[in-house]
Amino acid sequence: MTPIGILQIVVYFIVVLAITKPMGAFMARVFQGERTFLHPLMRPLERLIYRLTGVNEDGEQRWTQYAASLIAFSLASFLFVYAIERLQGILPFNPMHFGTKAAPPGAAPVTPDLAYNTAASFLTNTNWQAYSGEMTFSYFVQMAALAVQNFVSAAAGIAVAVALIRGFARHQARAIGNFWVDLTRCTLYILLPISFVAALIFCSRGAIQNFHAYTQVKTLEGSTQTIPQGPVASQEAIKLLGTNGGGFFNANSAHPFENPTPLTDFIQVILIFLIPAGLTYTFGRMVGDTRQGWAIFAAMTILFAAGVFVCYHYEAAGNPILAKLGVESKYTGSQPGGNMEGKETRFGIAQSALFATVTTDASCGAVNSMHDSYTPIGGLVPLFNMETDEVIFGGVGSGFYGMLLYAIVGVFIAGLMVGRTPEYLGKKLQQKEVKMAMLAILATAFVILVFAGITSVIPFAKNGYWNPPGPATANLNNSGPHGFSEILYAYSSAPENNGSAFAGISVDTPWYNLTLGLAMLIGRFAFMIPALVIAGCLAEKKKVPISSGTLPTHDALFVGLLVGTVIVVGALTFFPALALGPLVEHFLMHGGKLFTMLIFPRWS
């Protein structure tokens, strides 16, 4: 680690801290229907949308209706994305003729399983990418199918978080808000304006924004190079702000056209945390006690700081096997040292480690470096971040309601220790709330471990339908413990709706597309629906007065309890799997052990 690298991380965090309150206060105004400075511009548009869609702005919903609206909207999202993907050949904005016979050589076909996987991926805010954008999808698919989901899946996640906050804030009420109104306001007042400004900044620094066909150039040495084009900057902005993470190009935020300079990179990591951090303040404001929000913010900060410095330390220390070959492992001022495999020169080690930690703290999944090539412990940090349900600031909305579920579990555990019915924010937590919180946390853990386990051993016939390369492990790019980590990472990323990958694994086969798609849907809805159930239950409850037996939930004790709950639940659930992957690889790497690819026996 270098002083200037540490400075980059510290300044980053100070900026996040500084924007939390203004952002959170603004979001509270938006979701409570108060007037903001954007009203002259956006209010007429908002009214127009309600008129076009037949939504009654003043009609609030019970949790069942709220959930039904969410599910209906997700269904419509799925059908829109699937149809546009499959029909791209006859749709406009397709200068490279993808999906037709005139597609360039090397273009990938959009098979039904890939279209399903991608639709599930974008509607769940995962943005797992089994395809390579520059050789698969037209500009129309990228803009009108994928980037639309970047907006609305983010807005839906935030809506659920706000509904849960209302559950705490209201007493003896049946309604928790209106899904359509929350979705519309979030898109109009929060996501669109910030994306617009960010897109212009990105473009001014070099991110591309056009509808041209790819440019053929003759290089200085006389060979030809095809340079892709497209409307990148507009998509890039919402990709980060909405913690979606789906890159326009295969290389995602490592691609110089998506993320051209260290400055754009710095703005990208800020955009990822902007809404999740702000929501902690929105929460405090809406429940009438901002200390409650800052306590959650503090717990998230502790977990963030631990992750980023562990990751940075191990990446800066580098790979001892390469050092033995004569590669500089130390920072020297004129070269970065450390583990530069899979990292960009302009970002170096510190910005790469920061991005990897932030993108998995949040359920973003954008990457500016290839996590597959991280050192074992450097790669364990993103893996563990995802497996603890991405509650460290977290995905927009989902991270916050995830953390509230952990808070419910934490308060419940504390209640057991002192033998009292647990309370949180003046609401008695009873059987149903705790059961729902545990259901959400266990559902994703179950999906991760079961799917990763099955995939590690399942055989398939070579050249068969399900997995043409043969057994599911034949799709790996690494063997030994690192190969297992590739599988574990994929099945952690999908249900947690992250979308980043140990990208060496080839996942565009029916087995991976279908199981990962299913994992994404389970991870999204088995988390959201319980959160809405809890919101509905809590809203109906009376406020219980604070007594001497009430556990304060705004002090250091509570922060420690919350951090402990996250770590203990994560460690107990995932330690065996992590021991088989990154932990054992760490020790083997220091012993100089190498792994060659296995030759798989024929199954048939």
Place this chain on the structure above:
Amino acid sequence: MRRQLAPAFRMMLVMTILTGLIYPGIVTAVCQIFFPRQANGSLVRADGRIVGSALIGQNFTKPEYFHPRPSAAGTDGYNPTASGGANYGPTSSRLIERVRADIAKFREQNPQFQGPIPADIVTASASGLDPDISPAAAYAQAPRVAKARGVPLARVRQLIEQYTEPRPLDFLGEPRVNVLKLNLALDGDNR
């Protein structure tokens, strides 16, 4: 549930038009007016023809040019339609074999260079299109380039210094040298 389907489809349609067509359309119009060079790919011209993009690396192999990092984009590297990294883990024998071969090649091509190899020049970038190398990796190649071009080493080192981009705001990222811009400057010198 069924009563929610009609507003769901209408809302999807409205949002598709608003965020999927109007938003990127306006951003494109504004960017094309105010930042046309960047919006169209920061293309670089020499002798009146486009020779590449300042942001996309090229696969230089001749001794008189500075060489970029190893690239996993496409079979020959630096194929912008196949961006991505090598995705080798730290204990992959294929990683170690590749690095060992690249170190041997680098030492052979740059016999004047002694000492540890700069970390970036034998490792594949994340995008496979990294346009930059570290200043140390550029200085290590300077004697070879100077000899192949028959220009004084001091001049080559001066150009590297001139083309070293510092950290933005003095603390973000790492200092770097854009390989295409540096090589174009060398060509400009020889003309």
